[in-house]
Amino acid sequence: KAGVTQTPRYLIKTRGQQVTLSCSPISGHRSVSWYQQTPGQGLQFLFEYFSETQRNKGNFPGRFSGRQFSNSRSEMNVSTLELGDSALYLCASSFGYSSTDTQYFGPGTRLTVL
Amino acid sequence: AQTVTQSQPEMSVQEAETVTLSCTYDTSESDYYLFWYKQPPSRQMILVIRQEAYKQQNATENRFSVNFQKAAKSFSLKISDSQLGDAAMYFCAYRGNNYGQNFVFGPGTRLSALP
Numbered sequence: 737k738a739g740v741t742q743t744p745r746y747l748i749k750t751r752g753q754q755v756t757l758s759c760s761p762i763s764g765h766r767s768v769s770w771y772q773q774t775p776g777q778g779l780q781f782l783f784e785y786f787s788e789t790q791r792n793k794g795n796f797p798g799r800f801s802g803r804q805f806s807n808s809r810s811e812m813n814v815s816t817l818e819l820g821d822s823a824l825y826l827c828a829s830s831f832g833y834s835s836t837d838t839q840y841f842g843p844g845t846r847l848t849v850l
Numbered sequence: 851a852q853t854v855t856q857s858q859p860e861m862s863v864q865e866a867e868t869v870t871l872s873c874t875y876d877t878s879e880s881d882y883y884l885f886w887y888k889q890p891p892s893r894q895m896i897l898v899i900r901q902e903a904y905k906q907q908n909a910t911e912n913r914f915s916v917n918f919q920k921a922a923k924s925f926s927l928k929i930s931d932s933q934l935g936d937a938a939m940y941f942c943a944y945r946g947n948n949y950g951q952n953f954v955f956g957p958g959t960r961l962s963a964l965p
Contacts, residue, residue: 739894769952779941779955792952826895835883835945839953841895 738763740829740842748848754815757845761808761829767791768810769839770802773824782825785810786833814847822849852877854944854956862962863932870917871927871959873942881947884918884925889958890938898940901925929961937963 741760749755761768770782781794785804802812808829814821824844830837853876863869875884882903889895901909901918908916913933917926929936942956 771953771955778957779953781952781954784952794952835947835951838897838900840897841887843894 740827740840742825742827742842742845744845745843746846746848748850749817750850751817751819753817754813755817755847756811756813757825757827757847759810759812759827759829759842761810761827762840765829765831765840766808767830767833767837768804768808769828769830770810770812771826771828772796773826773844774822779826782812784833791833817849819849822847852879852944852946852954854942854954856940856942856956856959858959859957860960860962862964863929863936864964865932865934867932868928868930869932869961871929871940871942871961873925873927873956875923875925875942875944875954875956877923877944877946879946879948882951883945883947884916885943885945885953886914886916886925886927887941887943887955888936888938889941890935895941899927932963934963934965937961 743758767786769784784792788804799815804810826844827842828839830839855874884901886898888898899911913930939958941958944954
């Protein structure tokens, strides 16, 4: 079974631009979560989707948004990029949204904002 | 709000030796799950081990075991017979069992494995 895939793997943008990151979960998984990983703040939860509905949201500004499609693929969008948005963005999928469901992480998208 | 603390930013271990990584957490909940995740350099994060708070028995997965002390809110990871491939960032994580709970990760411990 293929793992979680994220595209693109690397991205360079300039301040003020917007960016869309994509995540394809493991086949059969219906829950997708997004995390931001930075050296200073560590791993921080962005949001979680299950069956196209946002179930949970972290403490990030409205510039960060996401959505999930009927095939469980998910995208996250960051508008009006800031230098501080430079980070590794990780996506994780699980079968359900229960705490007992193991999350499987993708390789991440490394975003650099210049 | 729940918090997870890992007091050891970096650790090292000799091949074949044993190392223990520390993790403490703060929560007012009684039902929750604790996790250790491993993130090798430039590779995907993977689940190492999981502990349900209602289980008193410590979880074990091959060379990996935990020491779960619920009253002390401590959740340490022991790696036995260390291998070079154990070198990675290790994250301790908490997730409550109530509706809408998300993962809370600790800052991580970078483990170096020495031959």
